[in-house]
Structure formats: structure tokens, C-alpha cells
Amino acid sequence: MGNISLGVLGRSFYRDLGERKRKYLEGRRARKDALEEQRSDARIRDEIYEKLKWSPDVDASEIGIMVSKGVVTLYGSVDSSHAYKMAAKILSSVNGIVDIKNHLSLKPTFDIDSVKVITRGDEGFFNQENTPS
Secondary structure, three states: OOOOOOHHHHHHHHHHHHHHHHHHHHHHHHHHHHHHOOOOHHHHHHHHHHHHHOOOOOOHHHEEEEEEOOEEEEEEEEOOHHHHHHHHHHHHOOOOOOEEEEEEEEOOOOOHHHOOOEEEEOOEEEEHHHOOO
């Protein structure tokens, strides 16, 4: 019977196994570091507030911010769809955020002073300015 040599296969197998184990441990170390460096909710909220407050595109006076375990919830209202998009963009620049729940709504865009009141009288419909006295 002949001899069977597994020397080359054996070294290659263990080298691959060692490489996989090294990558696995590096990944675990990176996740551990990320968890240790996770920022506090208060610090995340303060940074978001400051960035929104100083943004020329967003009026932060009617925006509420809640942060719980890195999950940010925005609530309140903004003037335009541009402000809505900018608020989301500002959040993307803040480190430590795990998830974003954007519950902002758009304010109505009509001006109450420009609305004409139409009333119905005995002789038909009249604009408020043209109603008979």
C-alpha cells in the first residue's frame, strides 16, 4: 500500500481556519468597541438640537426630539418639504444614531387672511366684500 500525505492540505486547511478565526475576532472586537463608544441619548439629543437650531433651512422651534437607546424620534411640524428633508439630512450627520423615526408634519400652506368668505343671502351667493347692507 502506498503512503498518503496530507501535509499540504493540512497546512492550507489550518491557515484558512486561522484566517477565518482572525477575521471573526476582529469583527467581535469592532462590535465591542462600537458598543463601548455608544453615545448617551442626552448627548445625541443635544447635538441634534444644536444642529437644527443653527440650520438656516429648518425652524427648530416647533420640532421635538426624543432619543431612546440611540433611536431618534422627531415630532412636530415644519414649514416646507425642504425643511422636512433638511431635518432628515441633518440627522444623518450625527454619530451614535441607531434608527430614525421621522414624525414631522407639514404646516398648512394657505394664508387665512387671503381666504374669501362667501355667504348665501336671499338673493344668491355674495362675497364678503359685496354683501348688501
